[in-house]
Amino acid sequence: MSKGINLPSMICFRVTRFCNARCGFCLAPPDGGVHPAVAVLRERINWLFANDVKTIHFCGGEPTIHHQLHELIEYVHAQHRKSKLTTNGIALSDRLVRALFTTKTQVKVSLHGPKAHHNEVVGCDAFDKTVANIRRLMAAGISTSMQTTIVSGELAVVDWTVQFCIDNGIKRVSFLPFIPRGNGLAQRSKYELSGSERRNLQELVKQKRRKLLNRMDIRLNDFNIRPIHVVEPDGSIVLEKATEAMDELLCRIPQSPSFI
Numbered sequence: 001m002s003k004g005i006n007l008p009s010m011i012c013f014r015v016t017r018f019c020n021a022r023c024g025f026c027l028a029p030p031d032g033g034v035h036p037a038v039a040v041l042r043e044r045i046n047w048l049f050a051n052d053v054k055t056i057h058f059c060g061g062e063p064t065i066h067h068q069l070h071e072l073i074e075y076v077h078a079q080h081r082k083s084k085l086t087t088n089g090i091a092l093s094d095r096l097v098r099a100l101f102t103t104k105t106q107v108k109v110s111l112h113g114p115k116a117h118h119n120e121v122v123g124c125d126a127f128d129k130t131v132a133n134i135r136r137l138m139a140a141g142i143s144t145s146m147q148t149t150i151v152s153g154e155l156a157v158v159d160w161t162v163q164f165c166i167d168n169g170i171k172r173v174s175f176l177p178f179i180p181r182g183n184g185l186a187q188r189s190k191y192e193l194s195g196s197e198r199r200n201l202q203e204l205v206k207q208k209r210r211k212l213l214n215r216m217d218i219r220l221n222d223f224n225i226r227p228i229h230v231v232e233p234d235g236s237i238v239l240e241k242a243t244e245a246m247d248e249l250l251c252r253i254p255q256s257p258s259f260i
């Protein structure tokens with residue numbers, strides 16, 4: 001196994017870029033690329049573990065589109081490492097829910113506000129399915145939090161989301177200000193927050209955090225500020241920044257000749 005690259009203890013692992021939604025702002029939209037076999041993904045996970053990664057954060061595209069996601073999650077657990085999952089929550093199979101429970105995987109579900117707004121931004125009639133699946137995960141005893149992308153003109157979504165969390169017993173929420181990546185680049189004029197909206201959002205989140213201190217963990221995760229390490233479905237490791245033009249290709253995970 002090769003060494004020599006410094007990776008964070010947790011890495012975003014894209015099992016596919018395919019998706020069952022069509023978010024106008026999607027930072028990682030379908031790219032016509034590969035949908036790798038589970039054996040290839042397992043080999044990449046081994047390589048990441050050999051390079052000191054401790055937690056695999058399954059994301060995409062929509063990771064639940066990969067029919068063997070549950071096997072990968074169980075594999076990570078069998079290696080005594082942790083997994084996390086971010087999903088749009090539209091379609092969660094029973095075997096996936098079972099694997100999430102037995103492996104104590106932490107799940108973030110993306111819900112972007114009230115029904116009409118959510119369905120408009122995700123480009124399909126997803127709200128009821130996602131809400132039903134959030135309640136299903138909570139009822140199954142799976143550690144479930146919410147993730148909400150905030151777009152221009154929609155700061156009221158913060159209040160709505162926090163209330164939704166209170167009503168549904170959800171203890172953690174992350175707000176992501178829109179960033180102009182992927183599909184989002186062409187939608188910049190529609191979705192990008194102005195400077196004053198950005199400041200208002202920071203203030204609003206601060207106020208909520210103060211008000212709900214010890215009752216809810218409320219975060220603002222601004223990818224404009226904090227770059228993240230991502231494994232793409234083709235096995236490349238990229239340091240993703242605010243725009244694709246600023247990204248850095250760090251390396252490609254070596255692949256056994258039998259998989260090429």
Ligand SMILES: C[S@@+](CC[C@H](N)C(=O)[O-])C[C@H]1O[C@@H](n2cnc3c(N)ncnc32)[C@H](O)[C@@H]1O
Binds near residue numbers: 060061
């Ligand atoms: C790329 S998605 C992948 C996982 C899954 N498909 C989902 O939507 O949860 C990961 C997170 O990024 C958020 N996101 C996507 N595009 C974004 C953008 N342009 N700006 C900020 N957040 C974005 C999504 O809402 C989601 O919470």
Ligand code: SF4
Binds near residue numbers: 022062
């Ligand atoms: S943000 Fe997630 S759900 Fe929306 S299109 Fe992108 S991958 Fe799919």
